[in-house]
Every structure is written in C-alpha cells, then in structure tokens.
Amino acid sequence: MKNSASEKKTGAVGLSSSVSSLKGVGAKKEEALASVGIRTVQDLLLWFPRKYLDRNLTENILLKQGESVTLILEILDSYLAHGRKTRLVVTAKTKNNEPVSLVFFKGVQYFRRVFHTGLLVAATGRLEYFRGFQLVHPDYEILSYGGNSELNTDDLPESIHVGRIIPLYPTTEALREEHLDSRGLRRLVFYSLETLKGKIPEILPKEVVSLRTFLDRESAFREIHFPSEEANLSKARTRFKYEELYYFNLLIEYKRSRRAKVPRILWPLPESQSAKEVVSKLPFQLTGDQTESLSKIGEWTRSDTPAAILLQGDVGSGKTLVALLTALRYTDNQVQVCMVAPTEILARQHYQTVLRFLGNMPFLGIELLVGKEPKKIRAEKLYRLKKAESYFVIGTHSLFQEDVEFKDLGLVVIDEQHKFGVEQRETLRAKGKNPDILAMTATPIPRTLCLTLYGDLELVTLKHKPAGRKPIQTRWFTDSRRNGVYNSIRKYVLQGRQCYIVYPLVEESEKSDLKSCIEAYETLQKDVFPEFSVGLLHGRLDAAEKDRVMNSFQKNEIQILVSTTVIEVGVDVPNASVMVIEHSDRFGISQLHQLRGRVGRGSHESFCILLSDSQVSEEAKVRIQALVDSEDGFLLSEIDLKLRGPGELLGVRQSGLPDFRIADLREDKDWIEISRDDAKKFGSIGDMEKNEISHRFAEGALLFSN
Numbered sequence: 001m002k003n004s005a006s007e008k009k010t011g012a013v014g015l016s017s018s019v020s021s022l023k024g025v026g027a028k029k030e031e032a033l034a035s036v037g038i039r040t041v042q043d044l045l046l047w048f049p050r051k052y053l054d055r056n057l058t059e060n061i062l063l064k065q066g067e068s069v070t071l072i073l074e075i076l077d078s079y080l081a082h083g084r085k086t087r088l089v090v091t092a093k094t095k096n097n098e099p100v101s102l103v104f105f106k107g108v109q110y111f112r113r114v115f116h117t118g119l120l121v122a123a124t125g126r127l128e129y130f131r132g133f134q135l136v137h138p139d140y141e142i143l144s145y146g147g148n149s150e151l152n153t154d155d156l157p158e159s160i161h162v163g164r165i166i167p168l169y170p171t172t173e174a175l176r177e178e179h180l181d182s183r184g185l186r187r188l189v190f191y192s193l194e195t196l197k198g199k200i201p202e203i204l205p206k207e208v209v210s211l212r213t214f215l216d217r218e219s220a221f222r223e224i225h226f227p228s229e230e231a232n233l234s235k236a237r238t239r240f241k242y243e244e245l246y247y248f249n250l251l252i253e254y255k256r257s258r259r260a261k262v263p264r265i266l267w268p269l270p271e272s273q274s275a276k277e278v279v280s281k282l283p284f285q286l287t288g289d290q291t292e293s294l295s296k297i298g299e300w301t302r303s304d305t306p307a308a309i310l311l312q313g314d315v316g317s318g319k320t321l322v323a324l325l326t327a328l329r330y331t332d333n334q335v336q337v338c339m340v341a342p343t344e345i346l347a348r349q350h351y352q353t354v355l356r357f358l359g360n361m362p363f364l365g366i367e368l369l370v371g372k373e374p375k376k377i378r379a380e381k382l383y384r385l386k387k388a389e390s391y392f393v394i395g396t397h398s399l400f401q402e403d404v405e406f407k408d409l410g411l412v413v414i415d416e417q418h419k420f421g422v423e424q425r426e427t428l429r430a431k432g433k434n435p436d437i438l439a440m441t442a443t444p445i446p447r448t449l450c451l452t453l454y455g456d457l458e459l460v461t462l463k464h465k466p467a468g469r470k471p472i473q474t475r476w477f478t479d480s481r482r483n484g485v486y487n488s489i490r491k492y493v494l495q496g497r498q499c500y501i502v503y504p505l506v507e508e509s510e511k512s513d514l515k516s517c518i519e520a521y522e523t524l525q526k527d528v529f530p531e532f533s534v535g536l537l538h539g540r541l542d543a544a545e546k547d548r549v550m551n552s553f554q555k556n557e558i559q560i561l562v563s564t565t566v567i568e569v570g571v572d573v574p575n576a577s578v579m580v581i582e583h584s585d586r587f588g589i590s591q592l593h594q595l596r597g598r599v600g601r602g603s604h605e606s607f608c609i610l611l612s613d614s615q616v617s618e619e620a621k622v623r624i625q626a627l628v629d630s631e632d633g634f635l636l637s638e639i640d641l642k643l644r645g646p647g648e649l650l651g652v653r654q655s656g657l658p659d660f661r662i663a664d665l666r667e668d669k670d671w672i673e674i675s676r677d678d679a680k681k682f683g684s685i686g687d688m689e690k691n692e693i694s695h696r697f698a699e700g701a702l703l704f705s706n
C-alpha cells in the first residue's frame with residue numbers, strides 16, 4: 001500500500017502533471033487547489049506571489065535599534081500588561097538567547113492563543129527598545145509548532161521561509177483549511193520546483209529569449225517564487241508578463257488566421273449608385289477621415305473572407321454616415337444589412353437619419369425593429385426580412401431574438417459596440433451568411449487597450465471632426481452658481497438654441513435618482529422656465545412617450561430637455577448647444593465626455609456646464625478638471641485608464657477583457673506592443689494550439705469569438 005502510493009508520487013512529474021502527483025497533495029488538498037483553478041503543476045507555478053518580504057535575517061540585534069529586522073524567535077511565554085492601554089506581551093528569545101518581546105495592542109485574545117510556548121516564528125518589524133527589545137505588531141510567520149505537532153515534520157530547508165526574500169501567496173479560506181496558507185503554498189511550490197529541476201522547458205522561441213535577454217523559464221520560475229535578489233525578481237516578473245502577452249497576441253493571430261479560412265458568400269458592390277447620390281445631396285462635404293475610412297472599409301469588404309472592422313471615432317465625428325454609405329453597397333446588390341443600437345432612442349434616430357439622407361430616393365425596404373411593438377406589425381416586418389423584401393433593418397436588442405431571420409444578411413453594423421456583449425454580437429453574426437461586421441465605438445479607447453481587445457479586427461479611426469465645429473467651452477460650477485447657470489440657459493434659448501440638463505442615474509440608487517430627476521423637471525418647468533417648453537426623458541417612459549419627447553426636441557418644440565443618461569450615447573440634435581450635467585462628480589470621465597458630445601454638433605458656440613456640490617472627492621476633482629481642460633477623447637481615455645483601470649473604463653459589458661495574471665495593461669504598455677510584433681514575427685500557431693497558457697484566456701476575450 002505504502003509502496004504503491006510512493007511509486008505514484010515519484011513517477012515522472014512534469015508541468016502538465018496533476019498537482020496530486022506532488023508528494024503531500026492528497027484528495028483534499030487537490031480539491032482545495034482546484035477551487036482556485038490550480039489543477040496542474042504549471043498552474044501551481046503560475047500562482048505567483050502577491051507580495052514579498054525581505055526576511056534576510058538580522059544578525060546582531062544590538063546594532064539594529066530603530067530599524068526593520070527579521071528575527072527567528074522561540075516563544076517563551078505571554079502575559080497581559082495593564083497600562084494606559086492593555087497589551088499582550090509575548091516573550092521570546094533569539095537563537096543567541098537574546099530576549100525580545102512581541103507586543104500586541106489589538107487582537108489581544110487572538111494572539112494570546114496563537115503564540116504558545118515552544119513556537120518557532122519568523123518575525124519582521126521595527127526593533128524598538130522599551131524595557132528591553134520589542135517588536136510591535138510584527139509581520140510574523142510560524143515556522144514550527146514545536147513539541148510533537150504533526151506540522152513539525154518539515155523536511156524542507158528552513159531557508160525557504162526565512163533568511164531571504166520570501167514570497168507571500170494569495171490564498172483563500174478553502175486553501176487555508178488545507179494548510180495551504182502562504183507558508184504551505186511556499187513549501188508546495190518549493191517542492192515542485194525541486195521535483196521539476198531541469199524539466200521545465202522553454203516555451204518562448206529561442207530568438208525571443210535571446211533578443212529580449214529574458215531569463216529562461218525554469219530560472220524565471222525560481223526567481224519569481226524565491227528571488228535570489230531584487231534585480232532577478234524583476235527580471236522574472238518581466239519575463240512572465242511578456243510570456244502572457246506573447247501568448248495572448250498569438251491567440252489573436254490564431255483567430256485572425258482562423259477567420260481567414262472562412263469564405264465570403266455574399267458580395268457588396270465595389271461602388272454604390274445610391275451612395276453616390278446620397279453624397280451628392282449632402283449639405284456638407286465628407287471629411288478626409290470619412291473618405292479614407294470608406295475606402296479602407298471598401299477594400300476589406302471586397303476580400304475573399306468576411307471582414308471584421310472596428311470603426312473608432314470620437315463623439316460627433318460622423319460615424320453614422322460612414323456606416324450608411326457602406327451599407328448601401330450591400331443593399332444595392334440585394335444583400336441585407338442590419339444595424340443595432342443600444343437604445344431605442346438611438347435606433348429611432350438612426351432610422352430617421354437614414355430616411356432623411358436617402359431623401360426620396362426610390363429605396364424600398366428599410367425597417368425599424370424595436371421592442372414592444374404590436375405583434376402583427378412585428379410579424380410583418382419579420383416576414384419581409386426573411387423573404388428579403390426588406391434589405392435594411394435598424395433596431396435594438398430586439399434584433400437578437402430568435403424569430404428575427406434573414407435571407408441574405410451580409411453586413412452587421414453594431415453601433416456603440418461597447419454597450420453589447422460578445423454573445424450578442426455573435427448572435428447577430430450567426431443570423432447572416434458569413435457577414436462582414438462593422439462595429440462602431442465612440443468611446444475612445446487607449447491604444448494599448450485597443451490592441452489587446454480588438455487586435456484581431458481591422459481598425460479604422462475618424463480622428464477629426466467635421467470642419468466648422470467650434471470648441472465646446474466647458475465650465476465647472478458649484479451649486480451656488482445655479483441661478484447664474486439658469487440665466488445663461490435663458491439667454492441661449494432666447495437666441496434660438498436648445499439645452500440638455502442631465503441627471504445621474506445609477507442602479508443602486510435608481511429610485512431616488514429618478515425621483516430627483518422628475519422633481520427637477522417639474523420645478524424647472526413651473527418655477528424657473530415657465531416661458532419655455534421643458535421636456536422630460538428617462539428610461540422608464542413608454543416607447544411612444546420617448547418618441548414624442550425626442551421628436552419634439554428635434555423640432556425645437558421642446559427647448560430644454562431634462563434627462564437621465566439615456567441620452568448618453570449617439571443622440572444627435574445639432575441645434576442643442578448647452579449641456580448642463582448635474583452632480584457631475586458622480587460620473588466617470590468617459591461618460592462625461594460622451595454626454596458633452598451631445599452638444600457642439602452644429603456651427604453654434606457650445607457650452608458644457610458641470611455642476612457639483614462644493615465638497616467633492618479629490619478623484620472627482622481630477623475627473624472634472626480633466627474635462628474642463630481637454631476635449632480630446634483619446635487623451636481623456638488615457639486619464640480614465642490611469643484612474644480607474646481597464647475594467648472600469650470599459651464598463652461592465654466589456655468584461656471581455658483578458659484575465660491577465662501578471663501583465664498589467666496600465667504598466668506594461670511597451671511590452672504589449674513589443675510582444676505583439678514578436679508574436680507576428682516569431683510565433684507559430686502550432687505553438688499556440690499546443691500551449692495551455694493560451695487556453696486560459698477566455699474565448700470571449702475578443703470582440704468576436706472567432
């Protein structure tokens with residue numbers, strides 16, 4: 001029995017072996033490890049320390065008073081000392097029999113139980129002198145329980161726990177229950193490194209390792225867990241950051257190559273007569289960026305495999321027109337197009353815009369599909385789409401529903417794509433015949449994030465807004481200036497302009513937020529602006545009411561629109577030139593920028609007024625000031641990234657961010673680009689398919705799953 005067990009444990013253990021093949025890992029530990037995703041030895045080695053402690057032992061304590069020291073102490077006794085504050089004094093001695101006490105003011109009862117006689121601990125802290133040497137609330141770790149404790153059968157060198165820079169590991173309740181606290185994990189990791197000595201192969205191409213002067217993989221594993229010195233630790237960390245990014249980029253390449261094998265089924269026309277007509281009737285010229293992006297999109301969509309394109313452009317840069325002119329190349333060839341927008345207001349607006357641009361051109365079959373429509377009407381629309389009597393459908397989430405079918409769907413346009421999840425985008429794509437995808441986003445995304453998230457897409461950017469737009473003047477006022485703000489609004493409305501007043505609405509306080517928005521609307525209409533027509537817009541209104549309000553605002557029948565953030569994205573009313581944002585300290589930078597983008601869309605001078613209490617947090621100050629200082633969405637997104645990190649910046653929807661273990665999209669900008677170039681140059685897809693590392697990245701890490 002004993003024999004067979006030890007045989008099992010001494011068999012050839014490799015990186016891909018189960019952790020249960022390591023000595024000391026039985027079923028219970030295996031289960032605990034699995035609960036944090038550690039299944040193989042490699043998983044264990046990739047469970048990087050969260051922090052390190054410099055536990056190089058202090059030799060002569062007499063000389064170290066006032067300094068940080070690490071001591072190995074044997075616990076002698078403990079007692080409560082009652083002074084002005086009760087404290088626990090744990091008496092102990094060093095190996096040289098020097099007396100040192102550990103003092104605790106908090107958790108007295110707990111520590112009293114922990115530090116019993118005979119315990120051997122490593123303690124790190126500032127060495128103080130008060131009737132003898134003492135460490136107050138030291139960082140400590142139990143090295144051995146003394147006596148006949150079963151944990152004392154430690155056959156590993158003590159030096160993995162002290163006398164060096166030691167790793168502290170992230171751990172969980174489940175792990176701790178199986179003695180896999182920092183110390184337990186340290187032993188296990190140490191043991192597996194010993195077991196695998198000379199058996200950890202390099203997985204990066206040799207050229208890369210030498211070009212970038214990286215540690216080899218085995219040394220890097222050793223140094224990241226048990227650093228021999230600071231410099232090597234940082235080398236090891238760099239290597240693993242790179243490794244992660246490299247394989248991530250390889251995955252992107254892999255997706256690209258897989259996509260390149262998908263054949264095109266439906267072909268758009270190289271040129272569209274209708275598009276030409278639309279352009280000839282525009283009251284303005286296309287911007288250089290629009291023309292250029294149209295020609296790039298044209299190229300990509302004529303290739304033999306379907307294109308996946310991300311059209312990025314700051315608010316108001318004119319993406320809708322680019323999408324429409326692209327769409328017409330399909331519809332002119334009887335290929336169907338669907339365009340999805342995140343809100344009903346936006347879908348309706350696009351529908352109106354498209355009708356307006358198309359004017360009275362004999363263009364049949366454009367549908368609007370939103371939720372809550374009479375069944376019969378919806379059924380008729382669906383029938384026309386299925387039979388390809390209609391070629392162009394614009395809609396909301398209702399387009400994702402199963403009953404929406406197409407005969408020949410060749411282009412999927414996704415407006416404000418960051419508002420949708422990967423699955424939703426996939427659902428639409430699956431309705432087509434290997435359709436092209438044109439995803440649009442107005443949230444400028446820092447370049448590094450863009451490369452990571454959308455590296456597998458063709459990117460095209462509208463950098464410049466149409467000519468003739470005046471800069472938006474942004475001001476920050478406290479609530480005490482409210483009356484002045486109202487007077488300004490009055491002045492501009494009397495000149496014929498229109499105004500938005502936006503209230504924050506966050507899910508947690510939705511009810512009270514909505515209430516304050518509605519109350520404000522009532523006061524504004526009754527008491528402040530009785531001479532104007534004030535409108536109210538929020539998500540809870542029924543569709544017809546939203547429609548009525550938006551239409552009236554479009555036509556300037558409503559001059560002042562009080563609204564929640566439902567108008568955040570996309571809404572386009574060029575005559576509106578004043579944006580007032582209430583409680584602006586409650587919004588993120590990108591959201592404020594989006595909201596501000598509702599004005600400055602015409603040739604009028606525009607204003608954005610950010611209101612807040614006189615007391616706002618330091619962070620809120622930075623955010624609001626950034627808006628006041630800059631109108632450059634890309635710059636603002638960089639600031640946002642620094643302040644909030646990638647996850648928050650992109651919002652909940654975009655949880656598609658790869659789950660990097662050690663690489664950091666904020667810190668490792670340079671490596672993102674370097675590893676990307678290297679992966680293209682040295683990587684082979686075979687490496688990727690074979691390597692488990694890349695499997696870690698969720699399939700949803702990218703905009704589309706293949």
Ligand code: ADP
Nearest residue numbers: 284285286287315316317318319320321466572
């Ligand atoms: P976004 O990129 O934020 O989606 P829109 O497509 O809504 O921007 O365009 C903003 C406004 O600019 C619209 O009123 C649109 O008609 C107008 N527009 C688009 N292209 C041009 C252009 N080349 N010159 C002037 N105005 C334009």
Ligand code: MG
Nearest residue numbers: 319320442570
């Ligand atoms: Mg838009």
